[in-house]
Amino acid sequence: xxxxxxxxxxxxxxxxxxxxxxxxxxxxxxxxxxxxxxxxxxxxxxxxxxxxxxxxxxxxxxxxxxxxxxxxxxxxxxxxxxxxxxxxxxxxxxxxxxxxxxxxxxxxxxxxxxxxxxxxxxxxxxxxxxxxxxxxxxxxxxxxxxxxxxxxxxxxxxxxxxxxxxxxxxxxxxxxxxxxxxxxxxxxxxxxxxxxxxxxxxxxxxxxxxxxxxxxxxxxxxxxxxxxxxxxxxxxxxxxxxxxxxxxxxxxxxxxxxxxxxxxxxxxxxxxxxxxxxxxxxxxxxxxxxxxxxxxxxxxxxxxxxxxxxxxxxxxxxxxxxxxxxxxxxxxxxxxxxxxxxxxxxxxxxxxxxxxxxxxxxxxxxxxxxxxxxxxxxxxxxxxxxxxxxxxxxxxxxxxxx
Ligand code: AMP
Numbered sequence: 184x185x186x187x188x189x190x191x192x193x194x195x196x197x198x199x200x201x202x203x204x205x206x207x208x209x210x211x212x213x214x215x216x217x218x219x220x221x222x223x224x225x226x227x228x229x230x231x232x233x234x235x236x237x238x239x240x241x242x243x244x245x246x247x248x249x250x251x252x253x254x255x256x257x258x259x260x261x262x263x264x265x266x267x268x269x270x271x272x273x274x275x276x277x278x279x280x281x282x283x284x285x286x287x288x289x290x291x292x293x294x295x296x297x298x299x300x301x302x303x304x305x306x307x308x309x310x311x312x313x314x315x316x317x318x319x320x321x322x323x324x325x326x327x328x329x330x331x332x333x334x335x336x337x338x339x340x341x342x343x344x345x346x347x348x349x350x351x352x353x354x355x356x357x358x359x360x361x362x363x364x365x366x367x368x369x370x371x372x373x374x375x376x377x378x379x380x381x382x383x384x385x386x387x388x389x390x391x392x393x394x395x396x397x398x399x400x401x402x403x404x405x406x407x408x409x410x411x412x413x414x415x416x417x418x419x420x421x422x423x424x425x426x427x428x429x430x431x432x433x434x435x436x437x438x439x440x441x442x443x444x445x446x447x448x449x450x451x452x453x454x455x456x457x458x459x460x461x462x463x464x465x466x467x468x469x470x471x472x473x474x475x476x477x478x479x480x481x482x483x484x485x486x487x488x489x490x491x492x493x494x495x496x497x498x499x500x501x502x503x504x505x506x507x508x509x510x511x512x513x514x515x516x517x518x519x520x521x522x523x524x525x526x527x528x529x530x531x532x533x534x535x536x537x538x539x540x541x542x543x544x545x546x547x548x549x550x551x552x553x554x555x556x557x558x559x560x561x562x563x564x565x566x567x568x569x570x571x572x573x574x575x576x577x578x579x580x581x582x583x584x585x
Contacts, residue, residue, distance in 0.1 A: 186578060187199075187270075187272070191316075203575075206571060212225055223235065242316075244315070251321070269324075273313060274328070276306035285327055286327065286330075288314055292328065302356070327580050357413055358413065362411045366513060367391060369572040370511050385403070386402055388500045388504070389401060392520075394421065396419040396422075397410045397415070398496045420488060420489050420492050421465075422456050423457070424451065460484065461481050470482045474522075511563050536554070538554060539552075
């Protein structure tokens with residue numbers, strides 16, 4: 184079985200074609216800047232290394248057509264026909280309180296996506312356009328989807344309710360939803376599999392640290408709390424997002440400092456976090472260089488805040504779970520930045536976390552055990568693979584349908 188995984192953004196389509204028998208990637212790429220003067224198509228496959236093309240692409244339908252043409256190109260393609268694609272698996276963003284599992288895309292799913300546009304005004308419309316583009320280009324191909332919010336639907340009310348007047352929840356659905364669900368689920372299943380223990384018996388904390396970052400408490404395989412909230416702005420400090428701050432600060436910025444709502448939105452989402460505090464970059468590789476090569480005090484301070492906040496979440500989720508078996512680091516930063524993992528896990532023996540510093544400093548592909556032998560908590564680095572998770576869930580849905 185071959186599954187095409189699509190991640191449709193407002194002006195982009197990312198794709199991966201996966202062979203489910205081997206779980207190997209056959210082809211991948213991205214169409215960017217759809218609707219702009221010049222769009223960019225970057226792609227590669229098992230048959231060739233990266234190619235780049237610039238052209239005009241008016242809409243997602245044309246973007247998808249280009250991807251499909253590349254897949255079946257007689258010289259460079261990897262498929263003899265589109266009928267070799269058994270299903271499309273979409274990365275979908277917001278389903279509100281609907282769906283805790285992967286879904287076959289039906290009229291109901293489309294209605295939910297539409298209903299939740301106000302909760303994800305950038306992402307849900309793009310998801311809808313992507314589904315429509317598949318319908319046009321591959322009318323007979325089954326479509327499935329996994330919502331970013333789905334895995335967190337198991338959170339209890341005490342974790343997802345905000346202490347606001349209750350009507351904001353009951354009438355306006357303002358509550359914690361959580362995001363990165365596919366990644367947290369994938370690494371929690373991988374961890375259980377690697378440790379050869381049933382996920383239903385484990386207490387885990389999974390740290391997805393990439394440009395966006397979130398942390399999840401998982402009990403018996405189910406998300407019981409997560410740091411991102413009503414939007415992905417809450418929680419950990421991120422590349423350019425502030426994460427948790429006093430909710431009175433945006434009010435102060437407007438009332439006392441004269442910023443507009445749009446300006447405050449830009450400050451909190453695009454100018455804060457690592458970039459805002461360090462004045463250097465949102466990219467941790469640059470921060471790391473500034474610390475190691477120049478001993479730059481601003482980079483050191485920003486890194487201290489970043490790590491301290493992760494540490495505090497781990498501590499609070501340890502309490503929420505009443506213990507901890509496994510701590511997982513994943514995402515571009517969590518997988519690659521040993522210095523950060525060391526700083527987060529320093530002086531955590533009180534809650535059973537002790538790193539093997541030598542192992543932590545090694546750069547090894549794949550899953551790695553980072554904890555010391557006498558650590559009560561097993562610390563793992565697990566490369567995330569959201570596309571594979573979506574493909575696996577799509578495959579399992581199709582098998583159930585048959
Ligand atoms: P992601 O959103 O998961 O793709 O992660 C992207 C982020 O990971 C980048 O912006 C970098 O900050 C970080 N990153 C990637 N590779 C490294 C590395 N080798 N060392 C430190 N940070 C890294």
